[in-house]
Amino acid sequence: MDNAANFPLLTLILFTPTVGAVLLLFVNKRQEDLIGGSPTSSPWPASSCRCRCGSGTTRRAQMAVRRAGPVDTIDRRDYFLGVDGFSVLLILLTTLMGCLAILSSWTAITERVKEYYILLLVLQTGMLGAFMALDFLLFFLFWEVMLVPMYFLIGVWGSDRRLYSAIKFFLYTLVGSVVMLLGILALYFYNHT
Secondary structure: OOOOOOOOHHHHHHHHHHHHHHHHHOOOHHHHHHOOOOOOOOOOOOOOOOOOOOOOOOOOOOEEEEEOOOOOOOOOOOEEEEEOHHHHHHHHHHHHHHHHHHHHOOOOOOOOHHHHHHHHHHHHHHHHHHHHEOOHHHHHHHHHHHHHHHHHHHHHHOOOOHHHHHHHHHHHHHHHHHHHHHHHHHHHHHOOO
């Protein structure tokens, strides 16, 4: 579906965690109790959220946003987001798990609280972007964005062997990313005509 509504809902959902991370940059480190770490503070008031999705019977994207770049070149820079019945479930699961991660670390994270939540929100943006991207290079970009904060979250706030785990995570994802990029390039050159 190339024609999107005037209101860019997918872009709003995608970059809301990034806006939160940017806002956290302006919070003073001495006021970290505004961010979290207080056992008596509640992160959010009780609220409910509803999402209406179309029927999942078709394989097309049910909501899409496309801003096209140059056509038929390898440097194609399409901003092409979309969701279907399956990716809507993955996006809902990602946002639910992000909320649970914030709630579970509300009192557990006591040092470098600001940096932790900034990285967690950037990670959330990367995961949402990977599930919304309908362009291979955009997917790869969001995949890489997702890996960087995960490395630091493991390396700084991990358990006893956090540096070993972070280096192992980096090496495995580096190999996987290189193989995925080669696969994307092979698909492009094979189907270029």
